[in-house]
Amino acid sequence: MDIQKNQTQESFEKLYVKNAPAWSLERDEDGGYKYHATQSAFLLFEQQQVEIDLLKNELAKAQAVPEGFVLVPKEQFESLSKFKDLYKRAIINAKKRKNQLNWAHVASLGIGSGLAVELCKAFNIDPGATNMQMMIEAQEQSHD
Structure with a gap:
């Protein structure tokens, strides 16, 4: 789970720096972001990533071949x-x-x-x- 959280944090920071280069990404002692607005943005981003992953899984299931069927050229x-x-x-x-x-x-x-x-x-x-x-x-x- 830590690996996934780290990947989510890396993705967030890349987008954050790209879209708001003047804003600070300082962290506090707990590993969170020092500024409330940045921490709130990260939590929202993290929640959206979870929702995106769930939607991807649902899409994969919907595109899967139902049991009893076979794909042929x-x-x-x-x-x-x-x-x-x-x-x-x-x-x-x-x-x-x-x-x-x-x-x-x-x-x-x-x-x-x-x-x-x-x-x-x-x-x-x-x-x-x-x-x-x-x-x-x-x-x-x-x-x-």
Whole structure:
């Protein structure tokens, strides 16, 4: 804590000398500043430094990546988005029996049923429906 107080005092004195070169920075026996106005200015500066440090910590927390999220480079994200779009198109365009449930169709492409349901939901496809194309067309019309 003494190191931080010394750094705060050094910063204060640099700014003090810069902005008020004619004023005195004399200290008393206790290590405080001899003149009341200088001591009051230092205490205010010290309090503001604490507030600044708290705000910096809050800002760092606000800018931190929330748990469960991962930052990826933009190019990698765009590549993943293209892959996701291609995969969705492959699911939709693959041959499907007319009465086959969407999740069963996706599962027949080589993945388990649980993952098939998750993929349907991720692609905004009703896993329990049988007509995938109607749902896709409805989404495309809502975007127009």
